[in-house]
Amino acid sequence: xxxxxxxxxxxxxxxxxxxxxxxxxxxxxxxxxxxxxxxxxxxxxxxxxxxxxxxxxxxxxxxxxxxxxxxxxxxxxxxxxxxxxxxxxxxxxxxxxxxxxxxxxxxxxxxxxxxxxxxxxxxxxxxxxxxxxxxxxxxxxxxxxxxxxxxxxxxxxxxxxxxxxxxxxxxxxxxxxxxxxxxxxxxxxxxxxxxxxxxxxxxxxxxxxxxxxxxxxxxxxxxxxxxxxxxxxxxxxxxxxxxxxxxxxxxxxxxxxxxxxxxxxxxxxxxxxxxxxxxxxxxxxxxxxxxxxxxxxxxxxxxxxxxxxxxxxxxxxxxxxxxxxxxxxxxxxxxxxxxxxxxxxxxxxxxxxxxxxxxxxxxxxxxxxxxx
Numbered sequence: 001x002x003x004x005x006x007x008x009x010x011x012x013x014x015x016x017x018x019x020x021x022x023x024x025x026x027x028x029x030x031x032x033x034x035x036x037x038x039x040x041x042x043x044x045x046x047x048x049x050x051x052x053x054x055x056x057x058x059x060x061x062x063x064x065x066x067x068x069x070x071x072x073x074x075x076x077x078x079x080x081x082x083x084x085x086x087x088x089x090x091x092x093x094x095x096x097x098x099x100x101x102x103x104x105x106x107x108x109x110x111x112x113x114x115x116x117x118x119x120x121x122x123x124x125x126x127x128x129x130x131x132x133x134x135x136x137x138x139x140x141x142x143x144x145x146x147x148x149x150x151x152x153x154x155x156x157x158x159x160x161x162x163x164x165x166x167x168x169x170x171x172x173x174x175x176x177x178x179x180x181x182x183x184x185x186x187x188x189x190x191x192x193x194x195x196x197x198x199x200x201x202x203x204x205x206x207x208x209x210x211x212x213x214x215x216x217x218x219x220x221x222x223x224x225x226x227x228x229x230x231x232x233x234x235x236x237x238x239x240x241x242x243x244x245x246x247x248x249x250x251x252x253x254x255x256x257x258x259x260x261x262x263x264x265x266x267x268x269x270x271x272x273x274x275x276x277x278x279x280x281x282x283x284x285x286x287x288x289x290x291x292x293x294x295x296x297x298x299x300x301x302x303x304x305x306x307x308x309x310x311x312x313x314x315x316x317x318x319x320x321x322x323x324x325x326x327x328x329x330x331x332x333x334x335x336x337x338x339x340x341x342x343x344x345x346x347x348x349x350x351x352x353x354x355x356x357x358x359x360x361x362x363x364x365x366x367x368x369x370x371x372x
Contacts, residue, residue, distance in 0.1 A: 010155045017051075024053045024130070027156070031141075031149045033132040034111055037063075041119075041127045045074040048126070055133075059110045067102050077117045078127055083153075084146040087115040111135035116145065120157050130156065154352050185290055189283035192239055194219035194232070197283050206289055212256040212264045213289060220287065222256055222266070230254055231266070238268045238355075239284055252356065253323060256289075265290045265323020267360050288360070290323050303363065307350045316343045320356065321363040 010023055028036050035054020041047055047068055052060045068074070076090035091097045107113045112133040119129040132149075134141065186203040190196055195218050199207060207215055214223050222231050231254065238252040252268040267288040300314045309317060319329045326340050344356070353359040 010152065021051065021053050024051075027130070027149065027152065028054055028132060030152075031116070031132050031145050032138075033116075034134050034138060036130060036132050038130045039128075040122070041074075041078065041129055043078075043125050043127075045069075045078055055110060055112065059106075059112075063106060067106050071102060072097060073115070073117070077119060077129070081119045081121055081127060082157075083118065084150070085117045086141050086146075087117070088140060090117070108136060111137075114138070114140045116141040118153065118156070128157075185288050188213075188220055188287040188289075190220050190235075190285050190287060192235075192284040194221065194235060196220050203287075203289070211258045211262075212266070213287075223259075224257060227254070227256065234268055235285060238270050253325065253360065255323070267323065269360070270355075290321075307347075309347070309350060313343050313347055313350070316340060317347060317359075317363055320360050 024036050024038055028034075033054070035052060037050060037052045037055075037060065039047055039050035047064055050060060050064060072092070073087055073090035076092075077085055080090075088094075097103060103113070113136040114134045116132045117129065119127045122128050132141070186206040187200045188196060188203045188207075189198040196207075196215060206213055207220075210223055212223055213220055215221075221228050234252055234254055254266050256264045256266050258264075265288075267290070269286050269288070270284070300318060303309055303314050303317050304311075307317075315333075316329065319332075324332075326337055326344070329335070330337050330340055344359075347359060348354055351359055351362055353362055
């Protein structure tokens with residue numbers, strides 16, 4: 001499995017423990033490992049939540065009970081977050097380690113002799129960990145394996161972090177289609193041609209009402225005939241293979257009007273390159289419909305917690321999620337577009353997105369699933 005084809009699966013596993021385990025199995029295969037241990041540690045290095053794939057769960061219980069508190073690799077690992085650490089780097093006294101009960105009575109017997117760790121903080125007191133493991137016969141990890149998995153790190157970080165934060169609530173969801181069904185905003189999945197593949201309950205209601213969007217020949221289109229060309233052009237631009245720098249400046253959103261002049265923002269995010277969404281028909285794009293004449297509640301605190309935003313970045317994120325463009329936001333707050341573009345670049349970095357449509361889709365997904 002190529003790493004580029006695996007990124008969609010990483011995000012599909014958010015909030016679903018069984019899907020997350022399958023995702024970790026894929027990472028094990030990509031890194032040519034024997035198995036993996038993953039979960040959450042507190043600041044002292046105590047495992048709060050731990051899981052394994054590729055090993056007997058009883059071995060995990062034995063490790064947590066008898067060996068975890070004395071594992072000399074953990075303190076080094078907790079101080080070196082954000083990059084892969086080889087177990088040999090975390091051992092200060094190799095000779096003592098080789099003679100230890102951890103190695104001879106546990107790791108070797110469970111074919112988990114060599115490890116490659118990665119971790120990252122989740123809040124001020126916890127670290128999410130992923131440890132890939134091999135047996136003595138497999139040999140130690142080297143830089144080649146680290147480079148093979150490294151492109152996945154930003155996505156693993158985001159997905160595991162969100163899994164920890166919303167996993168308790170979303171654990172009963174079986175796939176991303178169920179998550180889509182829970183979003184408050186109308187969501188529609190479409191093909192490149194605009195043909196409808198899936199709509200959540202709010203999206204189905206929006207199509208029934210035909211206030212802003214309608215189905216014509218099975219294709220989603222604006223109710224206002226004069227806006228159909230604008231929508232077609234926007235969809236084509238969102239799915240184009242144009243230069244990424246130019247695409248990042250595009251705001252794939254348009255304002256729709258109903259017969260009484262009420263407005264709604266229609267946002268488009270490309271799904272190209274992602275795996276099929278939780279068993280739903282493969283879609284090329286997702287549409288979010290947000291009525292802008294109604295007060296939409298957005299938790300600034302939630303955005304700050306999820307993505308580590310500054311107050312200025314949070315304000316920009318809030319207004320983008322409400323369907324505003326940079327020009328409108330600049331005029332409202334008397335800010336220059338250069339200032340907002342700088343904040344937007346920071347938002348791209350912190351959310352690991354590259355286009356405004358992708359960013360807004362992520363923000364809407366984050367604020368539309370209640371945390372209580």
